[in-house]
Amino acid sequence: MKVIHLSEQNSLLGQYMKELRSIELQRDAMRFRRNIERIGEITAYEISKTLSFRTETVQTPLADAQVNTIADSIVIATILRAGLPLHQGFLNYFDKAENAFISAYRQYQSETEFTIHTEYIASPSLDGKTLIITDPMLATGSSMEVAYKALLANGSPQKVYLASVLGTAQAINYLNGILPEDVILYVAAIDPVLNEHKYIVPGLGDAGDLAFGEKL
Numbered sequence: 001m002k003v004i005h006l007s008e009q010n011s012l013l014g015q016y017m018k019e020l021r022s023i024e025l026q027r028d029a030m031r032f033r034r035n036i037e038r039i040g041e042i043t044a045y046e047i048s049k050t051l052s053f054r055t056e057t058v059q060t061p062l063a064d065a066q067v068n069t070i071a072d073s074i075v076i077a078t079i080l081r082a083g084l085p086l087h088q089g090f091l092n093y094f095d096k097a098e099n100a101f102i103s104a105y106r107q108y109q110s111e112t113e114f115t116i117h118t119e120y121i122a123s124p125s126l127d128g129k130t131l132i133i134t135d136p137m138l139a140t141g142s143s144m145e146v147a148y149k150a151l152l153a154n155g156s157p158q159k160v161y162l163a164s165v166l167g168t169a170q171a172i173n174y175l176n177g178i179l180p181e182d183v184i185l186y187v188a189a190i191d192p193v194l195n196e197h198k199y200i201v202p203g204l205g206d207a208g209d210l211a212f213g214e215k216l
Contacts, residue, residue, distance in 0.1 A: 075126055
């Protein structure tokens with residue numbers, strides 16, 4: 001698996017990460033969602049540079065013009081519910097993409113032990129397409145693994161990208177050991193550790209709760 005760490009280069013991405021992490025600013029749920037969406041847009045743009053293109057002719061009011069357009073058939077797949085703003089950011093840029101959704105959540109056996117449980121998946125055929133799986137928080141890597149394996153039941157994509165806002169070195173090492181070499185992970189920032197409850201530190205808190213409100 002190849003890893004593209006977007007924060008290795010300075011850009012306006014740092015401003016959005018600052019606002020996402022700030023305990024004061026993140027209380028504005030609309031702003032929090034929009035910042036995740038913005039990071040999705042930035043990541044979509046970066047991924048677009050690696051896709052296949054074809055040359056098309058378009059007629060302007062004065063003459064014909066040659067333009068290069070994306071040739072890939074893209075499917076954006078998102079892990080509910082925290083992934084929805086990130087998904088929207090990708091859809092803002094890949095506006096002709098098909099969409100897939102999968103539920104994946106932690107089912108706790110104790111305060112520190114859990115398994116990833118899925119209940120729902122909706123996806124088009126993935127055969128020969130470019131699959132982008134978006135999940136804002138890559139803590140242990142287990143949710144991404146489960147989503148990846150579940151989605152492959154719907155076909156064999158030609159290319160696979162993973163996209164996260166925040167990941168850990170542990171999750172990246174874990175996924176690197178189980179995913180094919182040609183899978184590419186784009187992550188906005190990488191944090192060093194997990195706490196005893198498997199939350200990212202320093203992290204930003206629970207992305208789903210901050211975006212959509214606390215759950216029971």
